[in-house]
Amino acid sequence: MADDGANKANPGKQQAVEGSSNVPAASFDTDKLRQLIQQLEAQSLSRDPGASKLQREEAAEKVAVHEFWSTQPVPKSSEEVKDDGPLHPPLAPEQIPKDPYALPEGMEWCLIDIEVESEMKEFHDLLLNNYVEDADSMFRFNYSLEFLRWALLPPGFNKDWHVGVRSSSTKELIAFISGIPVDMMVRDKKIRMAEINFLCLHKDMRSQRMAPLLIKEVTRRVHLVGIFQAVYTVGRLLPKPVSTCRYFHRSLNPKKLMDTGFSQKLEGAQLAKTVSSLWLPTLSTTPGLRPMRKGDVGQVRKLLNRHLKTRYDVLPVFVTDAEIAHWFLPREGVVSTYVVDDAEAPGKLSDFISFYSLPSSVLKPVGGARGKGVVRKPQGVKPQPAYTSINAAYLFYYGTKTDYGVTLTEDEKQACGSQKKAKESVKNRENALIKSRLTELARDALISAKQAGFDVFNCLDMMDNSMFTRELKFGPGDGYLRYYFYNYRARTVSADKIGFVML
Numbered sequence: 001m002a003d004d005g006a007n008k009a010n011p012g013k014q015q016a017v018e019g020s021s022n023v024p025a026a027s028f029d030t031d032k033l034r035q036l037i038q039q040l041e042a043q044s045l046s047r048d049p050g051a052s053k054l055q056r057e058e059a060a061e062k063v064a065v066h067e068f069w070s071t072q073p074v075p076k077s078s079e080e081v082k083d084d085g086p087l088h089p090p091l092a093p094e095q096i097p098k099d100p101y102a103l104p105e106g107m108e109w110c111l112i113d114i115e116v117e118s119e120m121k122e123f124h125d126l127l128l129n130n131y132v133e134d135a136d137s138m139f140r141f142n143y144s145l146e147f148l149r150w151a152l153l154p155p156g157f158n159k160d161w162h163v164g165v166r167s168s169s170t171k172e173l174i175a176f177i178s179g180i181p182v183d184m185m186v187r188d189k190k191i192r193m194a195e196i197n198f199l200c201l202h203k204d205m206r207s208q209r210m211a212p213l214l215i216k217e218v219t220r221r222v223h224l225v226g227i228f229q230a231v232y233t234v235g236r237l238l239p240k241p242v243s244t245c246r247y248f249h250r251s252l253n254p255k256k257l258m259d260t261g262f263s264q265k266l267e268g269a270q271l272a273k274t275v276s277s278l279w280l281p282t283l284s285t286t287p288g289l290r291p292m293r294k295g296d297v298g299q300v301r302k303l304l305n306r307h308l309k310t311r312y313d314v315l316p317v318f319v320t321d322a323e324i325a326h327w328f329l330p331r332e333g334v335v336s337t338y339v340v341d342d343a344e345a346p347g348k349l350s351d352f353i354s355f356y357s358l359p360s361s362v363l364k365p366v367g368g369a370r371g372k373g374v375v376r377k378p379q380g381v382k383p384q385p386a387y388t389s390i391n392a393a394y395l396f397y398y399g400t401k402t403d404y405g406v407t408l409t410e411d412e413k414q415a416c417g418s419q420k421k422a423k424e425s426v427k428n429r430e431n432a433l434i435k436s437r438l439t440e441l442a443r444d445a446l447i448s449a450k451q452a453g454f455d456v457f458n459c460l461d462m463m464d465n466s467m468f469t470r471e472l473k474f475g476p477g478d479g480y481l482r483y484y485f486y487n488y489r490a491r492t493v494s495a496d497k498i499g500f501v502m503l
């Protein structure tokens, strides 16, 4: 998953195909010819060992055939999206099937009641044994029961969107997909969407075209309540991401990360140097930092909505205090939120930062006793249990007042020479303030995560995260996360303009 900064992105060689300019325009369909050339280029790049993994993947996607996604309202991978808007208008009630899609024989649809312990346990176990793994199958996400309740029961949740599939004979849960409602802003448009997550098929059920059925069924249920857009994230490349973000990792427990194979193993002086460079103090440094309490909810909502709206192009809108209370009030083992009491305005908050806990199971304990649960030590030394889990914290949202009310004096405006330059100058000052404040807040988040026993702190290069990842010694990982919309075509959004975190 991670390599603590040692990951090298190979820029690769892109070979241009020559010769097209001599073709007489009249005798060929030039659009088709261009397409053909692009396909040939993509094919050769997708096999070019000199190209980076990302380049090869993107090139392969240009020529990939998508039996399912080609039938869905999403832009084609080869399409250049030039404007934003739905691909099809809202469906009339009679256009929405009333009955669930037919499943293959031996399977039946079910709902998972997240509030019923036994059903939750089944869902949890399906994910525990079958959910997302890294490319080398060394780690698998291990969402806790409490986390799943948090993720799937926000205010306004719809229990019909917690869809499962059972074996008709054994009643075993073999697949799941879910949605929750979210008010999204995509640039200047506010759109009620379904946020689709936790698509999971039992390993024995793979490659049987079940995923399209699950996606169509949850879509039908979302359509039934008059919602026609969705947002989802996937590691792999499909038609067609609105944004591609990269994972970054900050080691808190470098030795364990190396022992589990999460980070590249270092020895001797190199190890000592790395460990010392990753050292963190035990106490946070921002004056007034404390855990969020109930009374902070309203102020956190204002801070967050304002920060998201002024900084990013894709963002959720937190309409009610109940949503903020749900997503941000600290929950043991799930989400931690710290607020900062404003020293200059008693009773007011100046900032907040939050992170959530998502451990990964270690699938192949490293250390000579794979699969047996112990790492063998030399004779006479008691065997140590192998690591079974990596405790990972993931950066959630933050907000700050630090950039409020930045203005230029009359002299400074004069010195700028034009209104455009003056605006730029304000923006630069705001960015500098935000960078310095977020670096402080994120450092404190690292400190409290380390004190709470987390091994690694992860984030994407989304939001303003790139302002502090380098300074705080995050390293690029080998994973990417792509953002997609269903039935909404949107011009590409750069990672730093994505303000929406998916769990």
Ligand SMILES: CC(C)(COP(=O)(O)OP(=O)(O)OC[C@H]1O[C@@H](n2cnc3c(N)ncnc32)[C@H](O)[C@@H]1OP(=O)(O)O)[C@@H](O)C(=O)NCCC(=O)NCCS
Residues within 6 Å of the ligand: 065, 066, 067, 068, 069, 070, 130, 131, 132, 133, 198, 199, 200, 201, 202, 205, 206, 207, 208, 209, 210, 211, 212, 233, 234, 235, 238
């Ligand atoms: C994701 C998963 C459900 C896909 O199942 P599968 O058996 O590989 O795929 P199926 O044969 O059922 O369906 C294939 C189709 O689903 C699409 N698909 C696969 N994974 C998808 C995903 N995560 N999101 C959307 N579409 C997906 C494929 O692109 C393909 O459609 P196409 O022919 O148009 O390209 C399964 O691999 C799984 O449970 N993986 C572990 C959990 C996981 O990664 N979940 C996704 C989290 S984003």
